[in-house]
Amino acid sequence: MNITLILSGGSGVRFGSGTPKQYYMLMGKEVIAYSIDASLNSNLMNETIIIAGTQYVERLSGAYGVTCIEGGASRNESLKKGLDYINVTYPSCEKVFINEAVRPFLTTKIIDEYYSYLDEYDAVITTQHITDSLGRDGEAVTMRDEYYLIQAPEAFRFDYLYRHFSAESTITATVQQLPDDRKVLKYFDFRHNMKITYKEDLLHAEQILRLYYGNSADNER
Numbered sequence: 001m002n003i004t005l006i007l008s009g010g011s012g013v014r015f016g017s018g019t020p021k022q023y024y025m026l027m028g029k030e031v032i033a034y035s036i037d038a039s040l041n042s043n044l045m046n047e048t049i050i051i052a053g054t055q056y057v058e059r060l061s062g063a064y065g066v067t068c069i070e071g072g073a074s075r076n077e078s079l080k081k082g083l084d085y086i087n088v089t090y091p092s093c094e095k096v097f098i099n100e101a102v103r104p105f106l107t108t109k110i111i112d113e114y115y116s117y118l119d120e121y122d123a124v125i126t127t128q129h130i131t132d133s134l135g136r137d138g139e140a141v142t143m144r145d146e147y148y149l150i151q152a153p154e155a156f157r158f159d160y161l162y163r164h165f166s167a168e169s170t171i172t173a174t175v176q177q178l179p180d181d182r183k184v185l186k187y188f189d190f191r192h193n194m195k196i197t198y199k200e201d202l203l204h205a206e207q208i209l210r211l212y213y214g215n216s217a218d219n220e221r
Contacts, residue, residue, distance in 0.1 A: 001046045001047070001090055001092045001093045001094055001095075002044050002045050002046050002047075002093070002094065002095045002096075002097070002115050003045070003046060003047045003048070003049060003086055003090060003093050003095075003096050003097070003158075004039040004042070004045050004047070004048045004049070004096075004097045004098075004099070004111065005049050005050075005051060005079070005082045005083075005086075005096060005097070005098045005099075006032065006035050006036065006039070006048065006049070006050045006051070006098075006099055006100075006101050007051050007071070007075060007078055007079065007082075007098065007099070007100050007101060007152075008020075008022050008032055008050050008051060008052040008053075008056070008060070008071070008100075008101035009051060009052055009053055009071035009072070009075070009078045020053070020056075021102055021196045021197070021199075021201075021202075022101035022102050022196070023056070024196075024202060026104060026196075026202060026205055026206060026209070027206055027209055027210075031101065031102060031104050031196055031202075031205075032050070032060075032101040032102075032104075033064070034104035034105070034106060035099050035100075035101055035103065035104065035106050036048060036050070036064050036066060038106045038107055038108045038110070038111060039097075039099075039106075039108075039111060040066075041108040042108050042111045042112055042115075043112065044111070044112050044115040044116070045097070045111060045115070047067065047090065048066045048067070049066065049067045049068070049069065049082060049085065049086070050064075050066060050067070050068040050069070050101075051068075051069055051070075051071040051078045051079070051081060051082045052068055052069075052070070052071055052101075053070070053071060054070050056068075057069065057070055069081060069082065069085055072167065074167075075172060076165075076166070076167045076168070076169055076170075076171075076172070077167045079098065079165070079167070079174065080165065080166075080167035081167075083096070083158075083161065083162050083165060086158065086162075087162055093158045094118075094157065094158055094159075095115055095118045095155060095156070095157060095158060096155065096156055096158045096161065097111055097114055097115060097153060097154075097155040098152060098153060098154050098155065098156075098174070099152050099153040100152040100153075100195065102195050102196040102197070103151075103152055103153070103193060103194065103195050103196075104194070104196065104205060104209075105190075105192050105193055105194055105205075105208070106153060110153065110190060111153075113187075114153065114154075114155035114187070115155065117155070117185050117187075118155055118156070118157055120183075120185075121183050121184060121185045122156065122157050122160050122178065122182045122183045122184060123154065123155065123156045123157070123160075123161070123175050123178065123182060123183075123184045123185070124154065124155045124156075124184070124185045124187055125150055125151075125154045125173075125175050125184060125185070125186055125187065126150070126151045126152065126153055126154060126187050126190050126193060127148045127149060127150055127151070127186040127187060127188050128148060128149040128151060128188065128190075128193070129148060129149075129188060130144040130147055130148065130149060132144075134147060148186070148188075150173045150175065150176075151190075151193055151195070153190075154174055154175060156174070156175075160178070160182075161174070161178070164177055164178050164179060165177055192208055192212065194208065
């Protein structure tokens with residue numbers, strides 16, 4: 001059994017609004033809807049679960065017809081609540097795919113590929129090459145090729161992640177909580193994996209959607 005978790009507990013402080021950014025409209029759909037739709041269209045996904053703030057749980061469940069549970073005070077606390085819910089409710093879960101609701105460029109193809117890679121790997125993480133110059137205090141030259149960015153989405157063998165994940169950890173890259181002998185695939189091919197952080201990001205996201213998916217947010221993705 002394969003389950004998608006969508007983390008939607010952010011409060012939107014940096015966004016500068018009382019409404020969290022994942023609930024703003026982007027080309028006729030809420031930002032979170034892009035992740036939900038991509039998951040529901042996957043042939044390899046069996047269940048989609050949203051982890052959200054208390055005041056949004058009932059609305060999201062009714063609007064999108066998926067399970068929605070209350071999150072915690074931090075990303076790791078929310079993720080742990082989702083993992084605990086799966087462990088109790090879906091004990092046959094083998095793979096879990098995790099995305100952040102503020103990343104609207106997720107596609108069904110990405111979800112299916114990550115699930116498939118988990119046949120061979122313990123984890124699949126989204127990674128990006130660093131294209132700007134990189135500096136570090138105390139170093140005259142820092143070689144950017146030795147570093148990469150880690151982003152959501154990410155996917156794991158469920159039992160393996162559940163055994164090693166801690167809500168108390170301050171590590172935000174989930175994969176870094178796993179043992180050193182973990183077998184991880186770094187996926188560098190998700191180029192436009194934009195995270196909506198500031199209000200102007202909505203304008204940038206709309207232009208990318210128009211460029212790659214045409215004038216309709218409902219185009220096949």
